Amino acid sequence: MYIARFSGILLCAFAHKARTGNLAYGMIATYAENSPAVNKKNFKHNMNTLEQKGSHAMKTKTILKQISSWIVALIFLFSAFAPAQAADEQPGPELPIYPGLTWETSPAQEQTIETQDGLVSMVGSTYTAQESLNLDSQDSDELLRYYEQKTLSLAGWQLISALRTEDGNTDTYFHSDGYYLVVFFSACEGNTQLACLSVWQSERTDILPLEESRETDLQAVGTLGKSAPSNGANNINNASVTLSWSAYTGSDLNRYRYCIDTTNNSDCENTGNWTNAWGNKSVTLTNLQGSQTYYWQVQAVLDDNTKVDANSGNWWSFSTIVNTPPAAFGKLLPPNNAVNQSTTPVLTWQASATALSYAYCIDTTNNSICDNTWISTGTNLSATLLSGLAPGTPYYWQVRATNGTGTTAANGSAWHTFTPGNPLPNDFLETATAITVPFSSSINTIPATIDSGTQNSCSPGSGYASVWYKYKPTANGKLYLDTLSSNYDTFIAVWKLASPSNTLVVCNDDQYSTKQSAVNVSVVSGTEYFIQIGHRNANTVPTVTPGGTLNVQVRSYLDVLGNNSFWPYIESLRASGITSGCAETPDQLFCPTTVVTRAQMAVFLLKGMHGAAYTPPAVGASTGFSDVPTNHWAAAWIKQLAAEGITGGCGTGLFCPEGSVTRTHMAIFLLRAKHGSAYAPPAVGASTGFDDVPTTHWAAAWIKQLAAEGITGGCGNNNYCPDSNVNRAQMAVFLVKTFNLP
Incomplete structure (x- = not known):
């Protein structure tokens, strides 16, 4: 009998292999369903065994031949050792009782089952779990998998009906050995959101179900709303x-x-x-x-x-x-009693914890009554007034919050006031301020108005406190502009006039790790560019009054920013024609931190003394210095500097043209260039005025006199740094102050 049974098992195993891709799993599953020896083990063990599916299917003919050999051996093994059993002693299938729960058994319980013979009352045993279950907890995932239809079907239980109600779920199964199974998940008494579980299994019967199986092909997933x-x-x-x-x-x-x-x-x-x-x-x-x-x-x-x-x-x-009026809240902007405000102000206020909507009123009569109209803002905590206010006129305003129960006025019903100032001259594109290079200005933009229709990627909302500039270059080149040292979050937008709307050329929000802005834009000769500078509007409620102190710098060089203290001197040096910088393409550069050589110093000093157009005499047969050949690029300048008595070189017959210039050397060069080669400074006296220059320093008198004439203030912290090298930015200051360059 076992040989026949096992042969059937093998056939089932191969059939299961076709469905699952795993022959070994099919053998185990089928044997678990049919073998009396395995039936004596608990159902949990069978399910765990069934779930251990191999992930690599045996696909080659060689492996299948090996499996055939094992099958033959197993048939003989079971033939030799399996005990005899009468055909009518077949035990029932294992009851699916989840081992992680505590169960109470109630025998001789009846259930009505729909069968081929109609509704039949059957006797069986009910097993009730003592725990209440949260089916939506991760802890229940394993239990739900245990009672899934596909899991029970592997043990031979075929679903014949599924009932879904507002109180729970009832699934009825049939086993080919002649048993019925009902799994109840129902709402627990006292807490319907939790599930109570019971399982009923019938005694063996020959009555067949109305349908063999309720299993159907998978259908498309539905929807709900x-x-x-x-x-x-x-x-x-x-x-x-x-x-x-x-x-x-x-x-x-x-x-x-x-x-x-x-x-x-x-x-x-x-x-x-x-x-x-x-x-x-x-x-x-x-x-x-x-x-x-x-x-x-x-x-x-x-x-x-x-x-x-x-x-x-x-x-x-x-x-x-809620059933209470809105909570207390207050107005924010403009500040109470503020003056010189914009004629297009942004009114803002705090949120009331229980408000459903807000409304504001603005009036010119100081009587704590709205003589105009309350204007709703819905749930918004701000309102932008784009028109209707006059400069110099005091305005009074209030906000109220409303919900289904009542209304609450801001600030305990106290009204606030503000007064707009006069619009700025360059408040509008049509009145833009013309700029040249270089250019700088510092203005208070709080009275400036809002520009609508200028939203851009750098300021998604309308530009708060916007002012305008225009620039028309006379040659192709670059425009370098920044708002560094301003005290609010600026943006810059460069536009070209076009119809029906202007064209944005470039914009910038935050630059150089600041809240200020800078642009580097290529410009075309003869084209007029309009430059908008405003308080960035991120389309959120402002937390500060828009605008503030705006500093605008239009520069000649990319590498000298508007907040650089040397910038004005460098621009003056360029305007005087003494130098045009260290590079012109692709950007104009000055190289402010590059150390000045003695050869460069000769050119700077002679141009400072004689003017930007000065050209030294031809060098002749010799420069007078053995390390400066006559074909050196600065040979004539070096020879002339020595001829005018400004320098005697750096040693016997040497000039050291590529050597650096220290601050001590500059003190002597500058004073001689200013006063003549015969000049000697006054005696140093009791102090040089600098902590790092003692009166015994060889150039103490020169250094003290340079400071006395206002050419230097030292290098900081009451020091002069006499041995530090001079860079190009420092040289600009020395030259401008020594020769009073504009």
């Missing part, structure tokens, strides 16, 4: 809210579950996570928090524990009301 409250609904009574949704349109529905949350992130983060709703398509919630926005979602849970989101995964929201 939330119904009420409508998405974004307001003024929902927090005492009682009913959530409802449509029925799931697909097959294999097991139950519904819902989540309500206060965080808008499309994820269920509330205490308790998802909540079971069984077959109900609505649920009523009580005592929600008032004046709160809630976000909610519903899912259909299928028999295989797949979850289908309502509305394609989109969460809905609603807001509740």
